[in-house]
Amino acid sequence: MTAGVETPRQGSTDRLWTARIAQHVRKNGLQYGIIGVLFGLWLLFIAGAPNTFLKPDIYRALMTSVPYWGVIALPLTMVIIAGDIDLSFISIMAVGMVAFWQVYEWTGSLGVAFVGCLTVGFLVGLLNGIIIVRLGIPALIATIGTQFFWRGVVEVIRGGQGESLVLTKGTILRDSLVGKINGYFPAQVIWMVLIGIAVWMLLNRHKFGAHVYLIGDNENSARLMGVNVERTRMLLFALVGLAAAFGGIIQSVDVWYFWPNLGEGYLMNTLAAVFLGGTSVFGGTGTILGTFVGCFIIGAIQPGIIAIGLTGYWTKLIYGLIITVSVAMHTILRKRIS
Amino acid sequence: MGNILEMRGVCKSFGEVQSLSDIDFRVCENEIVGLLGDNGAGKSTLIKIITGYHRPDRGEIHFHGRKVENLTVPKARALGVETVYQERALADLQTLWRNIFLGRELCNRAGFLDVSKMKRETHRLMVEAMEYTSSAVNPDAVIKTFSGGEKQGVAITRALYFHAELVILDEPTMGLSLQETRKLIDFVRGIKSAGKSAIFIDHNVFHVYSVADRVVVLDRGRVAGEFLTRDITLDDLMEKMYRVAQTGSLD
Numbered sequence: 145m146t147a148g149v150e151t152p153r154q155g156s157t158d159r160l161w162t163a164r165i166a167q168h169v170r171k172n173g174l175q176y177g178i179i180g181v182l183f184g185l186w187l188l189f190i191a192g193a194p195n196t197f198l199k200p201d202i203y204r205a206l207m208t209s210v211p212y213w214g215v216i217a218l219p220l221t222m223v224i225i226a227g228d229i230d231l232s233f234i235s236i237m238a239v240g241m242v243a244f245w246q247v248y249e250w251t252g253s254l255g256v257a258f259v260g261c262l263t264v265g266f267l268v269g270l271l272n273g274i275i276i277v278r279l280g281i282p283a284l285i286a287t288i289g290t291q292f293f294w295r296g297v298v299e300v301i302r303g304g305q306g307e308s309l310v311l312t313k314g315t316i317l318r319d320s321l322v323g324k325i326n327g328y329f330p331a332q333v334i335w336m337v338l339i340g341i342a343v344w345m346l347l348n349r350h351k352f353g354a355h356v357y358l359i360g361d362n363e364n365s366a367r368l369m370g371v372n373v374e375r376t377r378m379l380l381f382a383l384v385g386l387a388a389a390f391g392g393i394i395q396s397v398d399v400w401y402f403w404p405n406l407g408e409g410y411l412m413n414t415l416a417a418v419f420l421g422g423t424s425v426f427g428g429t430g431t432i433l434g435t436f437v438g439c440f441i442i443g444a445i446q447p448g449i450i451a452i453g454l455t456g457y458w459t460k461l462i463y464g465l466i467i468t469v470s471v472a473m474h475t476i477l478r479k480r481i482s
Numbered sequence: 483m484g485n486i487l488e489m490r491g492v493c494k495s496f497g498e499v500q501s502l503s504d505i506d507f508r509v510c511e512n513e514i515v516g517l518l519g520d521n522g523a524g525k526s527t528l529i530k531i532i533t534g535y536h537r538p539d540r541g542e543i544h545f546h547g548r549k550v551e552n553l554t555v556p557k558a559r560a561l562g563v564e565t566v567y568q569e570r571a572l573a574d575l576q577t578l579w580r581n582i583f584l585g586r587e588l589c590n591r592a593g594f595l596d597v598s599k600m601k602r603e604t605h606r607l608m609v610e611a612m613e614y615t616s617s618a619v620n621p622d623a624v625i626k627t628f629s630g631g632e633k634q635g636v637a638i639t640r641a642l643y644f645h646a647e648l649v650i651l652d653e654p655t656m657g658l659s660l661q662e663t664r665k666l667i668d669f670v671r672g673i674k675s676a677g678k679s680a681i682f683i684d685h686n687v688f689h690v691y692s693v694a695d696r697v698v699v700l701d702r703g704r705v706a707g708e709f710l711t712r713d714i715t716l717d718d719l720m721e722k723m724y725r726v727a728q729t730g731s732l733d
């Protein structure tokens with residue numbers, strides 16, 4: 145029994161160091177990989193469209209729109225690490241805004257309405273978790289169902305009607321959610337960074353995150369060793385719901401209008417960012433940094449393609465190519481490692 | 483000597499399969515109990531009831547003379563039960579230190595992990611308990627790269643860390659080399675001399691006989707009989723095991 149031992153010969157500390165470095169690269173290789181992809185793509189875009197990519201506007205545009213769904217990709221990463229999936233968050237974005245507007249009409253307070261929005265997002269997510277965990281329905285199927293159901297609820301309640309949010313102009317709510325810091329930085333990108341740090345802490349430095357990895361890696365081992373698998377999984381879906389409501393309100397307030405189809409079009413971006421970031425669809429591995437970088441890569445592809453002079457028709461093709469190639473790379477790398 | 487564990491009239495079935503019927507079982511203080519029986523006799527099911535993983539359909543469980551209702555894995559661990567499961571219960575993609583503290587992470591009141599302490603303790607354990615060279619132990623190594631024997635070593639080290647009152651070992655020698663097996667047997671003797679108790683399950687009657695104070699024979703979900711090892715020779719025990727397998731009865 146020699147667990148964790150790389151039998152060193154006398155005085156061969158060099159060899160030991162090489163082994164440690166190799167192990168570090170092995171452990172963090174995927175993260176270096178994704179950062180490499182980001183820089184490669186960036187240089188490509190600068191070379192192809194210097195007029196766009198050497199000016200600040202494009203970066204401001206990315207920092208404005210990526211957080212709408214990027215804040216959801218972060219907790220969604222934890223769901224996928226735990227071996228689950230959620231496809232319903234795009235509808236929860238809109239449900240949160242319906243709640244926001246209802247509560248605002250009842251109370252006349254934007255602050256209370258904001259809390260109501262987040263609470264409803266959390267609860268709708270928790271309901272996903274309860275359906276999936278208590279009834280044992282696979283998450284993929286359950287959240288296809290709830291995606292339709294909650295979109296339907298929004299459409300029935302709103303009757304297809306949107307709502308102007310001009311009344312948020314000059315309020316603390318709007319300034320703190322989407323205000324421009326120094327006249328340049330959109331506040332939502334700061335929120336995305338903060339949420340990224342919080343989720344990273346939760347996943348890597350908290351018991352909850354330790355259990356998330358365990359459940360995705362080997363659920364039976366987690367149960368045998370006394371991990372509360374049910375509670376952890378349910379809470380994960382609730383966190384995605386919470387983030388979806390937050391993403392929904394950021395987007396709506398930023399464009400001054402709540403569209404009842406809010407969230408449509410974000411499903412593939414968000415999932416692609418998580419998988420591009422190196423999170424395994426089989427569960428047990430994945431990183432928050434990877435997802436964070438993945439979000440900006442996905443966000444940059446479309447404007448990048450247009451800026452270098454290809455027509456928008458190329459967007460999906462290149463999306464597909466980058467996603468397929470990088471996920472294939474991750475899979476091959478992972479096999480090499482094992 | 484008092485019982486640290488006692489089960490009375492415990493039954494467990496999975497659908498149509500009656501895995502355990504009307505089991506009475508006990509473990510005394512500072513006693514090594516060997517559990518013998520054919521494949522499917524119900525040994526693993528029995529110990530998983532003790533660890534709180536399975537809920538019995540009927541029957542009572544007492545720890546230190548006190549009845550425990552709704553036993554769960556965390557409750558059993560808090561009562562001093564540590565287990566090396568037959569399926570090992572490791573997480574292959576995670577690091578050594580995470581596996582050692584699986585489900586029992588060292589953390590503060592708010593649940594934040596003390597990562598450096600867990601790595602330090604992992605290192606200390608591997609060196610002290612498993613006798614590895616200090617520079618060679620790496621708490622950050624991923625378990626997947628370990629051999630079968632190494633993984634078993636991790637599962638055993640883990641059971642050791644938490645100063646269990648009762649260590650349960652379910653077929654721990656499976657996949658071990660001869661030398662590793664000898665080390666394991668020494669480890670079980672160490673439990674005895676440390677004043678603790680153990681339940682030891684193994685296919686090899688000789689292994690069980692050589693460490694156990696008492697042997698309990700399970701057959702098709704029932705206790706077929708039990709012997710103090712000092713009252714029976716190994717040959718007699720083998721003979722009885724053979725008869726149980728043939729006729730379902732010891733005599």
Ligand SMILES: Nc1ncnc2c1ncn2[C@@H]1O[C@H](COP(=O)(O)OP(=O)(O)O)[C@@H](O)[C@H]1O
Binds near residue numbers: 499525526
């Ligand atoms: N989780 C389970 N679901 C269904 N049947 C089970 C389960 N666990 C054990 N069994 C059945 O219970 C019986 C006893 O199994 P087990 O306790 O594993 O025996 P042993 O450890 O003595 O080989 C077997 O017939 C087995 O198929």
Ligand SMILES: [Mg+2]
Binds near residue numbers: 525526527568652
């Ligand atoms: Mg068994």
